[in-house]
Amino acid sequence: MMAIARACGFCTPGAGIARLTIPLNKSEGMIKQSKSIEFKLNVGFAAIVLGLIGVITLVLQFKLRAELEDDKATQLQLNGEVLIAELNRQIGMINTLALSVAEFAASAPPQRQLFNQVLPDLIDLTTSQSLVAGGGFWPEPYAFDADTERASFFWGRTTNNNLMFFDDYNDPRGNGYHRQQWYVAARHLPKGQCYWSQSYVDPHSNQSMVTCTVAVHKDKKFIGAATIDLRLEGLSAFFREHTRDTDGYAFAVDQDNRFITYPETSWIKKDGAGDNYTVAELAGTLTALYPIAAALDKLNADIIARARRSTNGFRQIAGSLTDSSPQVSTRNAQIMAAALLRMPDWQGLNTPTLSINNDPLFKEPVNVGIFLIPDTLWKIVVVTPISKNLLSTDTIIGDTLKSLLVPVVILVVLCFIALRHVVIRPLRTITNTLKKETTNTSNEFNLLDENRKDEFGQMAYWYNRRNQELASAMDKLYYANSELAYHASYDPLTNLSNRREFENQLEQLAKSDQWKNYALLFLDLDQFKVINDTCGHLAGDQLLTRVGRKLTMETRDNDIVSRFGGDEFGILTCCEDIEHAGHFAERIRFTIEKAHFSWENQSYAVTCSIGVVHLGDIPADKTTALRYSDNACYAAKDAGRNQVHCYHSTDQLVMQREGEMNWLFKIRDAVKANKLFIEYQPIISLKSHQRKIVALEALIRMRGSDGATVLPSAFLPAAERYSAMLQVDKWVIKEALKTLSQWRPVMNNIEFISINLSAETLCHASLLPFIESNLKEYPVDPSKLCFEVTETHVMINLEAARATLLALRGLGCKIALDDFGAGMSSFGYLRELPVDIVKIDGAFVRDMATDSVHYEFVKSIHNVAQVMSLRTIAEFVEDENTINLLDGIGIHYAQGYAIDKPQSWSIVATMITNDNIIAFAK
Structure with a gap:
């Protein structure tokens, strides 16, 4: 017997597979006709068949069974x-x-x-x-x-x-x-x-x-x-x-x-x-x-x-x-x-x-x-x-078998002897060889003897050839399986474990007694989207790869570092308490901060926010650990980014995020259960001596489980954080248009009604079709609609926001820039954006009577707006003295509690219909 390297599951990566060199023409003409098993079997079985036919013809009507079988089928x-x-x-x-x-x-x-x-x-x-x-x-x-x-x-x-x-x-x-x-x-x-x-x-x-x-x-x-x-x-x-x-x-x-x-x-x-x-x-x-x-x-x-x-x-x-x-x-x-x-x-x-x-x-x-x-x-x-079908056939066959028993037995014995010599003996040899092969644990396997000059020699030849090909195929299969196993557990970009593998490790840890000895870090890169959008995805991939290497270098061999997806990473490290875990996370944060990222001769600062949870402080549950670490990471981001936030059982920031998640569920339930409603705050014209109501602002409210009114400051932050504002804003738009379409006399007596748009809604492709379809369903003059956006919302995606605002202007709607003067306000945006009205931030209006700087700031905003033919609204007006100052500056409109608080539609509609004059609060 010959031997070659065995490849059936026992080879190791890189192991070579020995190959047989077998002449391809060897199988042709290797069997002489007189020595072939096929010839011997043909001759022998021809004699057997002739003998059987002779016996059966004498004792049995040969076609009976076939006919009955055909009938059955x-x-x-x-x-x-x-x-x-x-x-x-x-x-x-x-x-x-x-x-x-x-x-x-x-x-x-x-x-x-x-x-x-x-x-x-x-x-x-x-x-x-x-x-x-x-x-x-x-x-x-x-x-x-x-x-x-x-x-x-x-x-x-x-x-x-x-x-x-x-x-x-x-x-x-x-x-x-x-x-x-x-x-x-x-x-x-x-x-x-x-x-x-x-x-x-x-x-x-x-x-x-x-x-x-x-x-x-x-x-x-x-x-x-x-x-x-x-x-x-x-x-x-x-x-x-x-x-x-x-x-x-x-x-x-x-x-x-x-x-x-x-x-x-x-x-x-x-x-x-x-x-x-x-x-x-x-x-x-x-x-x-x-x-x-x-x-x-x-x-x-x-x-x-x-x-x-x-x-x-x-x-x-x-x-x-x-x-x-x-x-x-x-x-x-x-x-x-x-x-x-x-x-x-x-x-x-x-x-x-x-x-x-x-x-x-x-x-x-x-x-x-x-x-x-x-x-x-x-x-x-x-x-x-x-x-039922073959009773008679069984009787005939039984009688026939009695007659055929002796000759059939003789013929079978003769056939057995012949087959034993010609076929069985060689097959037994092959079988014994293959049987030994099944118990062979070495890295080699035996080949069959192919020197016989009959079909068994040819079968051995092709068997040996097939084993050669099988060895090669199994070797390739081994490497393919290894690669598949790798990709199932690792991120191909950073070569770190992926989220699936990380969660498996975390789940195994939860089942062990080592849970309390580990800490979980959830890391999110700050402003990664800026680099990805500015420099392209190739730069973003290179940055993620570099961060992955830095994390690997800063962790120990027994720590688990994983890329969850996008710009999120997770680290599972052995740590005795939350204080040590925080120090470790701070070292990671500092390492990322000092590693500046360069792309096409430009250098970019890279920072990260890290949420830390010591597993000994929480129940042994994978989902709870991931949720708390994620919430802690968002708390770090809310605190200004590039920070580490460690979770404690009395952690107010994490509990706040948990509360926001609860608010998100309440918002969705409120939309479905019709628990949202709108109140309208009057806006007066300072150009009219009678101080009449000339506009309204639609402000959303929620009805709590106890029937009390829930102000938007309680639930809108959660909606903004978790991308639920589009649903809320669409509800306000639809509900406002529905109400306005039923009160045409009121609409004829006001200049406009303001509706706020969030950043998410402003840049969403479905906004314009939604407004157009609702204007068809609830016919309202578009010139009576004023959509308010903040500069911060516009800056999230300036081009998309500008395109949406232009389209709204194309419908005939007015555009107001809300909270102007807060944040990164720039007069340049008044030229860049299609704005009709500037709403001055209430923080300056409220204190302008006692703060000369705020007074001058309000005045300068109005002067610039006047030059650009824009109208101005002062919000947060809380006393008549402020109204007089605004009137002196030339501000067009005023809004605040000194005029009136937000009211139900029935109240403001009655006020406008009766041409009520506002009596200012003292």
């Missing part, structure tokens, strides 16, 4: 085709109904009343009532109504056979439907194709059914799914009728091999689970069903394999299905992907036929035929007792 085939034809009829009808619902949902205007009127009649066709268990239209989030996440339209049939509308799926606190198995498949459906779900028991009617799902597209965009539920209660009776002549039975399973029907209904229903068993699950208790379960699983495996080979989209669809829904397992996703792809060559699949020795219903041997319905991947299983 034909009967099975006919039974299967009849059942498939009927199922296809029902499937076609349901498919047509689902397509009709999809066409209506795609073309009809999004009016709830229209859908509620038309869809029940469409689903409840006279010809479909015996088949349809329910159906409806299931839109994507906000696809039916831009302000409503869930807007499903579903009708299910009750026990008295009437359709009833079920609104359960629209409960925002419920599970919804967008991650249902039947729904996620719709996202991958081409137009006009139906996806059939697995079978299940409806919780309302307690009936077994399956669902046909059709994708709904509008303007080539997926907007939801249309479904029709097929009831299966009459299917068992249909199967019994069509298998009566064969004295057998039939049942159906879905694409997951889950029972749709079975003669014994109680056997297949799971106790309390609401659905049926799979054949494999039932075979766990009824072992006689195991061959059928194995055949069905094999058929599914063949379908999946064929779909995987035939199209490149299979893996993508299967992966998407698994990620989209917790109801979809990996195996389930594969058969779903195969069903969605509808391979054209499924007709060529070999649907199995088999025999079972002890059928669970008949308690005797049966023949089983399995038939596939391609469009649904359902299977029909037809079972026929062998005793």
Whole structure:
């Protein structure tokens, strides 16, 4: 025997693979005809066959068994085709109904009343009532109504056979439907194709059914799914009728091999689970069903394999299905992907036929035929007792065997002797060699002897050649697996562990007794976005790589350093208390600060904010540790950045952030539950001697759980921090326009109403379309609208903000620059931005009567605005003396508690309608 380096799982990285040099022409002409096993077997078996034919011809009518077998197979085939034809009829009808619902949902205007009127009649066709268990239209989030996440339209049939509308799926606190198995498949459906779900028991009617799902597209965009539920209660009776002549039975399973029907209904229903068993699950208790379960699983495996080979989209669809829904397992996703792809060559699949020795219903041997319905991947299983069809054949064969026993035994003995010498002995040699190979633990494996001049020598030659190729392939596979394992746990940019690996390590630590000995650092680079946007992503990547190296250099070998993603990093270090952890974090912060970053001859200062949590101070929980460290990091940022913030149990900053998170949930609940409302603060004109109300500012409020009014200073900071301002601002705009459109006399008596826009809203692409659509729905003169923005909000994205403001001006709206004079205010922005009104920051207005510097500052702002033909508003006016000073300067408008506090719409509307004059507070 020869030996080469072994590669089957035992090689190490870099180990060479010894290769055999085998002449390619050696296999040709190496076997002489007279010495070949093929020649010997052909001659020997020809003699055996001739002898058997002679004996069988004398004692047996040779064609009898073949004819009976053909009749059995034909009967099975006919039974299967009849059942498939009927199922296809029902499937076609349901498919047509689902397509009709999809066409209506795609073309009809999004009016709830229209859908509620038309869809029940469409689903409840006279010809479909015996088949349809329910159906409806299931839109994507906000696809039916831009302000409503869930807007499903579903009708299910009750026990008295009437359709009833079920609104359960629209409960925002419920599970919804967008991650249902039947729904996620719709996202991958081409137009006009139906996806059939697995079978299940409806919780309302307690009936077994399956669902046909059709994708709904509008303007080539997926907007939801249309479904029709097929009831299966009459299917068992249909199967019994069509298998009566064969004295057998039939049942159906879905694409997951889950029972749709079975003669014994109680056997297949799971106790309390609401659905049926799979054949494999039932075979766990009824072992006689195991061959059928194995055949069905094999058929599914063949379908999946064929779909995987035939199209490149299979893996993508299967992966998407698994990620989209917790109801979809990996195996389930594969058969779903195969069903969605509808391979054209499924007709060529070999649907199995088999025999079972002890059928669970008949308690005797049966023949089983399995038939596939391609469009649904359902299977029909037809079972026929062998005793009914082959009783006479068994008698004939029994008598024949008695006559053939002696000659057959003699022939078998002769064949055995011949085969032992010609085939068995060489095969035993090969088998022994391979058997030794399975227990060989060395790094080499033995080769077969290829010196024989027959087929065994050729087989050994090709076996040795294959092993050579296998060794090379396994070597490559080892390196590929090593690389995949690396990328699964490490960030490819910085070569640090990724967040997934970091959380795994943190979770393992939580299960050990070492939790209290470690500290967790959450690090976020300050102003990373500036470098990334200014210098480009290549510079940003280089900066992240450099920071990763610095962190590695500053930590110990047993510390865990990870890049979470973006510009966030995590460090897990052994540390005895929070004080030592803080010192360690301060050293990290200083290292980052002194490492200036250079790019294209420009130097940039890089700093970081670090949140520190000593794990001994918190419960042993991964999620809690990450949340506290993240909150501590944000506390460091709020404190001015380039700082370290250590979490303590009485940490007010971290608790404040926790409170802001709670406010975020309250805001979202308030929007949905209509707990927000608007108060309007009057603005007077100082050019009028009567001091009449000429404008209003819309100010948002929230109604607390106790009914008390919650001011925006309590909840808007959380909305701004967590990107919820767009939702809040849109609510204010819509509510204000709705109110104004109903009070035209009031609008005719004022110049404008101010609405504040946050930075997030100002730069969002959906703002302009939203305002335009609401102006159409609630007709209000755009010139009566004034949108207020602060200079700080504009500076976040100057170009995008300027484009939005110009577009609003194009609609006819006014623009006010709020809080002018605070922060980095520059008169240059008044020339840069399309501004109509300047609102002077209240901090200067409030003290101008006692502070000459503030007085002069207010005066200078107004003078510059006058030169630029801009109007000015002074806010925070708290006494009549201040009003007189403002009037002397020439300020156009005044707003503050000296004039009036924010009021409900009904109060300010009455004041404006009655032409009330403001009496100033003393």
